[in-house]
Amino acid sequence: MAATQTHSYAHLLPPSWKGKIAEWLKEDCPSFDWGGYVVGEDTKRATLWCKSEGVLAGVPFFDEVFKQLECTVEWKYKEGDYLSSSDGKKVKVAVAEVRGPSRKILLGERVALNTLARCSGIATASRKFSDKARQAGFKGIVAGTRKTTPGFRDVEKYGMIVGGVDMHRYDLSSMVMLKDNHIWSTGSVSNAVKAARSVCGFSLRIDVEVQSHAEAVEAIEAGADVVMLDNLVGDDLIACAKKLRADHGSTHKFLLESSGGIDVDNVAEGGHVDNSIDIISTSSIHQSTKHVDFSLKIDPSS
Known part of the structure; x- marks a missing residue:
């Protein structure tokens, strides 16, 4: 038994x-x-x-x-x-x-x-x-962020899990996240992804924050595992996500993440919910x- x-x-x-x-x-x-x-x-x-x-x-x-x-x-x-x-x-x-x-x-x-x-x-x-995202029809991952209180992260990330959301990355070592400052410092999305992959190996995902469709394509072709469509909303977000899926979904493996200004009041109405998106990430569940x-x-x- x-x-x-x-x-x-x-x-x-x-x-x-x-x-x-x-x-x-x-x-x-x-x-x-x-x-x-x-x-x-x-x-x-x-x-x-x-x-x-x-x-x-x-x-x-x-x-x-x-x-x-x-x-x-x-x-x-x-x-x-x-x-x-x-x-x-x-x-x-x-x-x-x-x-x-x-x-x-x-x-x-x-x-x-x-x-x-x-x-x-x-x-x-x-x-x-x-619950609000699910009621709006979203079937993907809902996640918190790393914008937690120094010294109190265990408590805050723990609360996210009990509340039923993904806690995203726990710290800087948990996943490689390349944001605008990383990209500006290295000169391009491709340079940043290449440098990260050379040291993090196969065991860590690379999540790249992008500001446009062109940057998203560059991130996908450079081998990013997750592409964060930062501060894109509404028709722009959904159109971008659908086009990335159509053009690159059969040749590359990647997840699409929506982030930036998402809270319980706009998650359903603000153009963030569409099942062409894999992940919605927010800091609203643990800040203020x-x-x-x-x-x-x-x-x-x-």
């Missing part, structure tokens, strides 16, 4: 992530914990409340904060669940319970809540964006994204 494999998004996280949480705790309490002195070591129970609609994401980070502080967490919902009001009134959902010494619950409170709120906000925005509102309240009777 074949073994049943259980998949968890937490299994994606690199070995370094727990060390980052230790640094966040250190940052938040670099010296004396005056409030901790006041409340002491009595064991308490605290309830994690969700107070606005959204996708629950960031559970491993929340858990690890309290694990490092010798507290336990018991969840009432699964990661990826959509939290909302059951009666159409103000959202107030008991999501989890934290148990441990009162001073340690409060020591981890802000780090845990900030991380969960940010991650859940990105997951929520990602799901809404993806509204957080999901959480609070942690100690039960005075516990």
